[in-house]
Amino acid sequence: MTLPAFIAPPRRIPFPLRFGLWIARRASGEDTLVAHLLTWYPKAAVGAGVMEALVADAVGRVDRRMLKLVRMTVSSTVDCPFCVGFNGRDWQKHLTEDEVAVVQGRRDAADLVTLDDAERLAIEYAQALSATPIAVSREMGERLTEHFTERELVVHATTVAQVGYWARVAQGLGCPQLG
Template identity: 55%
Template sequence: MSTSAYLSPPNRMPFYLRWGLRIAQRRTGTALLPAQLLAWYPKAAVGSAVLESLIAHDDGRLTERTLKLVRMAVSFAVSCPFCVGMNSEGWEKLMTQDELAAVQGLAPLDTFEPLERMAIEYARRVSATPLDFTPEYGAELTAMFTPRELVVLATTSAQVNYWARVIQGLGCPPE
């Protein structure tokens, strides 16, 4: 298999990784080069699979749409074309073209509900270096979100950041 990644997947991988990769590929409909490359270090592959299997999809006020906005905002903030492709799939069912431009940072966030605007801003801030979390911003977050919602937002944003760094670090091209 020829790729433009820095390395190619191993010729052989443990059976449990092959099995998990087949399930993931069937679910996503794509070859998932990052998952194949992680087979070089099975512990990383298993840990990444566990992380991926526990993502939030819809959790109370953090709807499927809100969590997609967060994933997309992180993907754009960290400039990861692979992540943008994976996390933007089906965007047209959940938002308008103008809202897509806003998530990309190309237009104001005016059309979003206050909770969505704050979630997008949080995703951008948690993806920036250095982090910009003032006490005032912390007070805004805790006024808007419950502790559970903040944990869901933090872990969702961190998960996309994790994958972006792994994917970019291995030189994976967009799917």
């Protein structure tokens, strides 16, 4: 666990929350500072745990690669060092260096033949949904429904929202980048 943040974790964490931290560590492979800080407010810790239990792994055409593209795009779009470190782990298993440049906004997705139309649209949607103000047009919605089922679109929207939630919490508490 990396320090410092704006606050330190509580010295005493109730057993049910310690158990939740253990589950989170097993599931994510990381003992994150942000999870420990949430134990200051048990409702937030439990709510975040429930949300994490619902995170999509792969649904239909939205496979692990596409989810990695989406998570890394959101992390870069909202400029969250913690999220970039967390969601960028093992990127080499799913993406090329050129594709990472696209999700970081350093390269145009249209130039890359390794991305298909659905992946380009997923990146564009993640960027638009992460922008302030949110910039999802009716035309984009129509393109999304041409490429993705209703379930797949819900997976996209909730994945973007989940990464956005963690970005706001991690940055709001001053959590540094992982690794």
